[in-house]
Amino acid sequence: MLTLFDLAALLLVLAALFGYFNKRHLGLPSNAGLLILALISSLVLMALSWAFPGLGFPTTIRDTVAGIDFNETLMEGMLGFLLFAGALHVDWEALKSRALSVGLMATFGVLISTAICGTGFYYLAASVGAPVDFAWALVFGALISPTDPVAVLATLKTISGVPKRLEIDMAGESLFNDGVGVVVFTILVGVATGSSGEHLTVSLAVQHFVVEAFGGAIFGGITGYLAYRMMLKIDDYPVEVLISLALVMGTYAAAHQMGLSGPIAVVVAGLLIGDRGVAYAMSDLTQRYLHGFWTLIDDILNAVLFMLIGLELLVVDFTWQTAALAALAIPLVLTARFFAVYLPFQIVRLRERFSRGIVAVLTWGGVRGGISVALALSLPEGPQRDLIVTGTYAVVIFSVLVQGLTLETLVKRVVRPEEGDPSREEVAAAASGETASSKG
Numbered sequence: 001m002l003t004l005f006d007l008a009a010l011l012l013v014l015a016a017l018f019g020y021f022n023k024r025h026l027g028l029p030s031n032a033g034l035l036i037l038a039l040i041s042s043l044v045l046m047a048l049s050w051a052f053p054g055l056g057f058p059t060t061i062r063d064t065v066a067g068i069d070f071n072e073t074l075m076e077g078m079l080g081f082l083l084f085a086g087a088l089h090v091d092w093e094a095l096k097s098r099a100l101s102v103g104l105m106a107t108f109g110v111l112i113s114t115a116i117c118g119t120g121f122y123y124l125a126a127s128v129g130a131p132v133d134f135a136w137a138l139v140f141g142a143l144i145s146p147t148d149p150v151a152v153l154a155t156l157k158t159i160s161g162v163p164k165r166l167e168i169d170m171a172g173e174s175l176f177n178d179g180v181g182v183v184v185f186t187i188l189v190g191v192a193t194g195s196s197g198e199h200l201t202v203s204l205a206v207q208h209f210v211v212e213a214f215g216g217a218i219f220g221g222i223t224g225y226l227a228y229r230m231m232l233k234i235d236d237y238p239v240e241v242l243i244s245l246a247l248v249m250g251t252y253a254a255a256h257q258m259g260l261s262g263p264i265a266v267v268v269a270g271l272l273i274g275d276r277g278v279a280y281a282m283s284d285l286t287q288r289y290l291h292g293f294w295t296l297i298d299d300i301l302n303a304v305l306f307m308l309i310g311l312e313l314l315v316v317d318f319t320w321q322t323a324a325l326a327a328l329a330i331p332l333v334l335t336a337r338f339f340a341v342y343l344p345f346q347i348v349r350l351r352e353r354f355s356r357g358i359v360a361v362l363t364w365g366g367v368r369g370g371i372s373v374a375l376a377l378s379l380p381e382g383p384q385r386d387l388i389v390t391g392t393y394a395v396v397i398f399s400v401l402v403q404g405l406t407l408e409t410l411v412k413r414v415v416r417p418e419e420g421d422p423s424r425e426e427v428a429a430a431a432s433g434e435t436a437s438s439k440g
Contacts, residue, residue, distance in 0.1 A: 007068070014038075015303040029158040030299070031151065031306045032405055038310020039397070045314060062314045070312060071378035074370050078301045079150075080252035080266045084244075085298035086153045087175055087270025088291070094168045095271070100351055102172035104344035105362075109173070110145045110180045112343060116336035117141035124328045125387060130321040135192035136384040142188050143375040143388075144333055144368060144395055145340070146181030149174040151369030151400055154302055159408035163415060166358055170365055178371050179264035183212045185375055193380065216261030220268030223251045228272060231281035237289040240282065244273060244290060305370050309396065312373060316393050317386055325387055326394035333395050337366040357414035365407050368392075368399045 015034065022033030045061055095102065118134070118141030125132045152174035156167060187208055227247040231240050251269050255262040278287055318326075341362045376392040379385045 007064070010064075011304050011308070012300075015300075015307050018307055019303055029154070029405070031154040031302060032401055034303055034306040035310045035397070035400055038307045039313055042311055042313035065311050066315045068308070070308065070370075071374040073308070074305065074374040075378075076256075078305060079263060079371070080248050081297050082150050082301055082305075083175065083263055083266045084248045084270040085294040086149055086171070087267045088274040088294055090171055090175070090271060090274060091164075091168065092271050092275035094164060095172050098165060098168045098172060101169050101345065101348045102176065104347060105169070105173045105341065106177035107180055109340035109344050110142075110177050110184065113145035113333075113336040113340035114138060114141040114181075114184055116339060117144055117333055120332040120336070121325075121329065121391065124332065125325055128321050128324045128328070130325060130383070130387055132384045132387060133192065135188065136388065139185065139188045139192050139379070140376075140388045140391060141336075142181060142185040143372050144329075144392055145184075145336070146177040146368075146371065147174045147366045148369030148371050148396075149178055150302060150305060150371070151367040151404065152365065154306075155365070155367050155400075155404045155407060158404075159411060162411055166361060166411075166415065169358070169362060173362075175267045176264065179213055179216065179261040179267070180209070181371075182263065182375070183209050183261060189379070212259065212261045213264055215258075216255050216264035217268050219255055219258070219260050220251055220265030221272060223247060223254075223265070224269030224272035227269070228277045228281055231273075231277055231286075235283050235286070237283075237286040240286050241290055241293050244294070247273070306400070309370055309373055309400075312377075312393070316390055318390060322387055322390035326390045329391040329395055330398050333368075334363065338363045341366075357411075360414050361407070361411055364403050364410050366399070367404050367407075368396045370396075372396055 018034050018037040019030065021037060022028055022030065026033050026036070028036065049059060049062070115138075118138035121140045122132065122134050122137035125137065147170075149171075152170055156162065156170060162170075224247065227243050230243055234240065247269055248266055251265050252262040255265040278290075282290065338359070341359050345359055372392050373396055376385075376389045379388060
């Protein structure tokens with residue numbers, strides 16, 4: 001029986017080996033390379049298990065992977081750190097300027113996509129001879145609709161020439177819509193299982209959303225401000241890095257205990273520290289150590305996460321029905337994503353400018369990842385779970401490997417930045433020039 005330390009050691013060793021092999025031989029973006037290598041490893045183990053039934057180690061590895069609570073590992077372990085690391089590097093002023101587009105996509109976009117994906121999944125499941133209740137179909141819609149902040153931010157790191165407005169739209173939406181998606185998912189699972197204990201009404205759903213999402217945002221603002229004030233009073237980088245670490249863990253755990261959205265709370269706290277904390281409360285030395293620490297945390301946990309997604313193939317049960325439904329789920333989710341972007345942007349265009357081709361890029365750039373897999377694996381056992389898990393897994397693999405690896409090509413072909421809309425690289429170069437001139 002593996003201990004927690006043994007399991008952590010195994011995952012880190014595998015992530016290091018896969019990471020080395022990818023950098024040495026494949027040269028793919030880290031998330032895609034690790035995922036491909038983990039998928040290949042899973043397929044090899046499945047083939048060995050089928051060809052040599054008496055061989056023990058493939059079964060042992062499968063049992064080990066099956067014993068990993070993916071939902072708890074990600075949602076209660078990694079997610080807070082990954083969200084904080086992502087939010088820490090988001091330009092707060094730029095995000096405020098894109099508040100309408102980010103807010104609409106993170107809320108109404110998720111609801112639109114949930115409705116389209118859920119309805120489509122209901123009819124597609126019936127068409128392949130594996131019908132599901134409409135409530136469970138909506139559960140699939142809720143867990144697959146939010147873009148994954150980890151996957152989106154990892155993808156954005158690998159592409160160049162992205163207009164600043166587009167980058168903020170993608171990063172901002174992905175940081176906030178997962179919290180909205182989790183709230184909607186929780187409500188719908190309660191309805192599907194009959195465990196909600198009360199008849200769901202629009203007013204009750206709105207109440208849940210306000211308490212969890214807006215309550216989480218307010219709580220994250222409070223804890224982030226307290227951490228900022230503490231950093232403002234001292235100049236000691238080990239203590240300030242420790243404060244940031246305590247902020248993430250304390251905020252996420254306390255929000256969960258109070259029934260608030262931990263992901264949204266951590267994102268708001270990270271935005272505050274990344275803006276006011278860096279500008280007013282940190283010396284240059286502290287900034288270097290803080291950003292270096294959280295960049296390493298982000299890269300290490302990303303490596304483990306995408307490797308885990310690939311290894312989870314070992315515990316996904318495929319039949320011809322689930323495989324057919326999984327294949328059909330991919331174009332369904334892309335169609336829903338298009339309307340989830342297009343409809344909100346009909347409102348956005350009345351007040352904000354945006355780059356040409358942004359709807360196409362945001363549709364194709366709606367990368368799904370570990371959060372969707374974790375939510376699917378958290379569902380109670382049953383035939384509907386197998387269908388939802390398989391469909392979710394197919395969409396995630398397709399979005400990371402196909403959409404993620406081709407997004408840069410799409411950006412270069414269809415995006416025509418508006419005048420005055422610089423790319424990330426141009427913003428960084430301008431900032432470096434300003435810093436150099438001020439030092440001179």
